[in-house]
Amino acid sequence: xxxxxxxxxxxxxxxxxxxxxxxxxxxxxxxxxxxxxxxxxxxxxxxxxxxxxxxxxxxxxxxxxxxxxxxxxxxxxxxxxxxxxxxxxxxxxxxxxxxxxxxxxxxxxxxxxxxxxxxxxxxxxxxxxxxxxxxxxxxxxxxxxxxxxxxxxxxxxxxxxxxxxxxxxxxxxxxxxxxxxxxxxxxxxxxxxxxxxxxxxxxxxxxxxxxxxxxxxxxxxxxxxxxxxxxxxxxxxxxxxxxxxxxxxxxxxxxxxxxxxxxxxxxxxxxxxxxxxxxxxxxxxxxxxxxxxxxxxxxxxxxxxxxxxxxxxxxxxxxxxxxxxxxxxxxxxxxxxxxxxxxxxxxxxxxxxxxxxxxxxxxxxxxxxxxxxxxxxxxxxxxxxxxxxxxxxxxxxxxxxxxxxxxxxxxxxxxxxxxxxxxxxxxxxxxxxxxxxxxxxxxxxxxxxxxxxxxxxxxxxxxxxxxxxxxxxxxxxxxxxxxxxxxxxxxxxxxxxxxxxxxxxxxxxxxxxxxxxxxxxxxxxxxxxxxxxxxxxxxxxxxxxxxxxxxx
Amino acid sequence: xxxxxxxxxxxxxxxxxxxxxxxxxxxxxxxxxxxxxxxxxxxxxxxxxxxxxxxxxxxxxxxxxxxxxxxxxxxxxxxxxxxxxxxxxxxxxxxxxxxxxxxxxxxxxxxxxxxxxxxxxxxxxxxxxxxxxxxxxxxxxxxxxxxxxxxxxxxxxxxxxxxxxxxxxxxxxxxxxxxxxxxxxxxxxxxxxxxxxxxxxxxxxxxxxxxxxxxxx
Numbered sequence: 044x045x046x047x048x049x050x051x052x053x054x055x056x057x058x059x060x061x062x063x064x065x066x067x068x069x070x071x072x073x074x075x076x077x078x079x080x081x082x083x084x085x086x087x088x089x090x091x092x093x094x095x096x097x098x099x100x101x102x103x104x105x106x107x108x109x110x111x112x113x114x115x116x117x118x119x120x121x122x123x124x125x126x127x128x129x130x131x132x133x134x135x136x137x138x139x140x141x142x143x144x145x146x147x148x149x150x151x152x153x154x155x156x157x158x159x160x161x162x163x164x165x166x167x168x169x170x171x172x173x174x175x176x177x178x179x180x181x182x183x184x185x186x187x188x189x190x191x192x193x194x195x196x197x198x199x200x201x202x203x204x205x206x207x208x209x210x211x212x213x214x215x216x217x218x219x220x221x222x223x224x225x226x227x228x229x230x231x232x233x234x235x236x237x238x239x240x241x242x243x244x245x246x247x248x249x250x251x252x253x254x255x256x257x258x259x260x261x262x263x264x265x266x267x268x269x270x271x272x273x274x275x276x277x278x279x280x281x282x283x284x285x286x287x288x289x290x291x292x293x294x295x296x297x298x299x300x301x302x303x304x305x306x307x308x309x310x311x312x313x314x315x316x317x318x319x320x321x322x323x324x325x326x327x328x329x330x331x332x333x334x335x336x337x338x339x340x341x342x343x344x345x346x347x348x349x350x351x352x353x354x355x356x357x358x359x360x361x362x363x364x365x366x367x368x369x370x371x372x373x374x375x376x377x378x379x380x381x382x383x384x385x386x387x388x389x390x391x392x393x394x395x396x397x398x399x400x401x402x403x404x405x406x407x408x409x410x411x412x413x414x415x416x417x418x419x420x421x422x423x424x425x426x427x428x429x430x431x432x433x434x435x436x437x438x439x440x441x442x443x444x445x446x447x448x449x450x451x452x453x454x455x456x457x458x459x460x461x462x463x464x465x466x467x468x469x470x471x472x473x474x475x476x477x478x479x480x481x482x483x484x485x486x487x488x489x490x491x492x493x494x495x496x497x498x499x500x501x502x503x504x505x506x507x508x509x510x511x512x513x514x515x516x517x518x519x520x521x522x523x524x525x526x527x528x529x530x531x532x533x534x535x536x537x538x539x540x541x542x543x544x545x546x547x548x549x550x551x552x553x554x555x556x557x558x559x560x561x562x563x564x565x566x567x568x569x570x571x572x573x574x575x576x577x578x579x580x581x582x583x584x585x586x587x588x589x590x591x592x593x594x595x
Numbered sequence: 596x597x598x599x600x601x602x603x604x605x606x607x608x609x610x611x612x613x614x615x616x617x618x619x620x621x622x623x624x625x626x627x628x629x630x631x632x633x634x635x636x637x638x639x640x641x642x643x644x645x646x647x648x649x650x651x652x653x654x655x656x657x658x659x660x661x662x663x664x665x666x667x668x669x670x671x672x673x674x675x676x677x678x679x680x681x682x683x684x685x686x687x688x689x690x691x692x693x694x695x696x697x698x699x700x701x702x703x704x705x706x707x708x709x710x711x712x713x714x715x716x717x718x719x720x721x722x723x724x725x726x727x728x729x730x731x732x733x734x735x736x737x738x739x740x741x742x743x744x745x746x747x748x749x750x751x752x753x754x755x756x757x758x759x760x761x762x763x764x765x766x767x768x769x770x771x772x773x774x775x776x777x778x779x780x781x782x783x784x785x786x787x788x789x790x791x792x793x794x795x796x797x798x799x800x801x802x803x804x805x806x807x808x809x810x811x812x
Contacts, residue, residue, distance in 0.1 A: 284603075284606065285610065308606065308609065308610055308613070310609075310610050310613040310614065310617075310733075311609075311613060311733045311734070314613050314614065314616065314617035314620075314729070314733065315617060315621075316617055316618060316621045316644075319614060319617060
C-alpha cells in the first residue's frame with residue numbers, strides 16, 4: 044500500500060513539475076523571442092539611418108557585440124561584414140531575407156545551425172542607394188533551452204521523490220493505524236475515519252452472520268450429543284477409513300474405552316473378528332448384522348454403510364442389548380415345548396385306556412378303574428388348561444376390577460378348604476391371621492394363597508407342618524407360608540417361578556401338580572404389586588413371604 | 596502431500612496388524628475351547644482362519660517392503676515398519692501352531708483333557724499372553740508389553756508342571772502313552788506360542804522406544 048501511495052504521489056508531482064516547466068519555458072521563450080525581434084528591428088533601422096548618412100566609416104567604427112551586421116550590394120556581393128572578410132564571402136543574392144528586402148524594402152528569415160541548438164535570426168532592409176543592410180543575431184533554440192533545464196529538473200525530481208516517500212510513509216501510517224487497531228469482535232465500537240465505516244459495517248454484518256451460523260451449528264451438535272448421549276443403544280460413527288468420528292456414552296461403556304476414542308482407529312477400540320468381518324461385509328454389501336457376547340450380555344450389532352453419490356463416506360455401528368429378547372425367546376421355546384408335552388401326556392394316557400375299552404380288552408370288573416383313570420387324567424388336563432388360561436390372562440394384563448379384601452379371612456378360608464388334603468398327606472396346618480384389609484382382586488389373592496399353601500402341603504414330608512400367617516403392617520400386610528417340607532436346592536431357587544419348571548422331574552406325576560402354580564403366584568403377585576421372597580434349605584423346609592402394599 | 600500419503604499407508608499397516616493380531620487371538624481361543632470341551636467342530640474352524648493369517652502375512656509384508664522402497668523412512672517410522680515385519684512372522688507362527696494343535700485335537704476323537712493335567716490352565720495363560728501382546732501393540736503400552744514378557748515364565752512353569760503330570764500318567768497307565776504324548780505335543784505348542792507372544796511384545800517395545808532386548812547391548 045505504501046508503495047502504491049508513494050508511486051502515485053511521485054507520479055503526480057513529477058507530472059506537475061514537468062508540465063509547469065514546459066509551459067513556463069514555452070511562454071517565456073515566446074516572449075523573449077518577440078522582444079528580441081523587435082529590438083533587432085529597431086537596431087537595424089538605426090544602423091540603416093546611420094549607414095545612409097555616414098557610409099562605411101560608421102560600420103567600421105561600430106562595436107556591435109554579438110550583433111552581426113552585413114552590407115550587401117544590390118547584386119548580392121558583400122561590401123562589408125563585421126565578422127568576416129567581405130571579399131571572401133559568397134554571393135548573398137539568393138538569401139531569403141535579402142531577396143525579400145530587394146523586393147519589398149524589408150525582409151526577415153531564420154536559420155538553424157547544424158546541431159539545432161542555435162538559431163540565427165536575420166533582418167534586412169533596403170537602403171536608399173539600393174544596397175541591403177542585414178543584421179543577424181543568434182540565440183539558443185527551445186531544444187537547447189530544454190537541455191539546459193534537464194539537470195534542474197532531475198534535481199527537482201530527486202527532491203520530489205524524497206518528499207513523496209516521506210509523505211507516503213506518513214499517509215500510509217495514518218491510513219493503516221486504525222485498521223491495525225480495529226477490534227474485529229466489536230467493529231462498530233471502533234473510532235476510525237469515516238471512509239472506514241462501510242468496511243466496519245460489513246465486518247459487523249459478517250460477524251453477526253458467522254455468529255448465528257456458529258450458534259446454529261452448536262445447537263445442532265448439542266441436540267445430536269443430547270440425543271445420542273441419552274440413548275440406551277450404542278452408536279459409533281466411522282469415516283471411510285474406519286476412524287471414529289463420534290461415539291456415544293453407551294458405546295464408550297460397551298467397548299470399555301473413553302471419550303478419547305474419537306479420532307482413533309475403530310480397530311484399536313475393538314478388534315474382535317466377528318465385528319471386523321461384519322464391518323467388511325457392510326463396506327461391500329451395505330449392511331451387516333452380528334450378534335456378539337460382551338460383558339456377559341448379548342448385543343446385536345447393526346452396521347450400515349453411509350454413501351454420498353457413489354462414494355462410501357462412512358459407517359454407522361448401532362449396538363443394542365438383546366439379552367432380554369434372547370432370554371424371552373428361549374423361555375418361549377421352552378414353554379411351548381413344555382406345554383405340548385404336558386398336554387400330550389394325559390391325552391396319550393386317556394387314548395390308551397379308551398382304546399383298550401373300545402377293543403373290548405378290559406374285563407368288566409376292571410372297567411371302573413379304567414374309567415376312573417380316564418376321568419382323573421381328563422380332570423388333570425382340564426386343570427392344566429385352566430391354569431394356562433389364567434396365566435395368559437395375567438400375561439395379557441387385562442384390567443380386573445379391584446375391591447377391598449380381608450387377606451386374613453381369605454387365608455383362613457383357604458386353609459379350611461385345604462384341610463382335607465392336609466389330613467390326607469398327614470400334614471398339620473396352623474393359621475394365625477389378623478384382619479388385614481387390602482385393595483386387590485379377590486380371585487388373584489385367592490390364587491396366591493391357595494397355590495402357596497397347596498405347595499406347602501404337597502411338597503411336605505409325612506407328619507410335617509405348615510404355618511400360615513397374615514400380619515398387618517403399616518404399609519399393608521405380609522403373608523407368610525412356611526413348611527417343614529423337602530425344600531428347594533439353592534441352584535433351583537431362582538428358577539422355580541418359571542412355567543413348568545420342576546425341581547424333581549419325576550415327581551410331577553406323584554404330586555399331581557401342573558408345574559404352573561408358582562408361575563401363577565408370581566404373576567398374580569406382580570399384578571397386585573406385591574413382592575415375593577423365598578427362603579429354603581433342602582430337607583428343612585421352605586418359607587415364602589409375600590409382602591402386600593395397601594395402595595399398590 | 597507425500598507425508599500425508601505416507602501417514603495413510605502407516606495407518607493402513609497399523610490396521611492390518613491389529614486385524615492379524617485379532618485373528619491370532621481368535622485361533623488360540625478356538626484351540627483352547629476346542630481342547631477343554633473336546634469339540635472337534637471348533638477345532639475344524641481353525642484351519643481356514645490360519646489360511647487367512649498366512650494371506651495377511653504376505654499382504655503386510657508386501658506393504659512394508661513397498662513402504663521401505665518408496666518412502667525410505669527413517670527413525671521412528673523405520674522402526675515401526677521393521678518391527679511390523681518381525682511381528683508378522685511371529686503372528687504367522689502362532690497361527691500355524693494353533694492349526695497344529697487343532698490337528699492333534701481332531702486325532703483325539705473328542706476326548707476331553709483331564710482336569711488335573713493343567714493343560715487347560717496353560718492354554719488360558721497362553722491366550723492371555725497373546726491377547727495382551729496385541730493389546731500392548733494397539734495401545735503402544737510398554738508396561739503391558741513388559742508384563743507379557745515376564746508372564747512367559749508362568750507359561751514355562753506350567754509346561755514343566757504339565758510334563759511332570761504326563762510322566763505320572765504314563766507311569767500309571769502305559770497303554771495310554773500315545774494320548775499322553777499327544778497332550779505333550781499340545782503343551783509344547785502352547786509353550787511355543789507363549790514365546791512368540793513374548794517376541795511380539797519385545798518388538799512392541801522396540802517400535803516405541805527403539806530399544807530391543809536382543810539387539811541392544
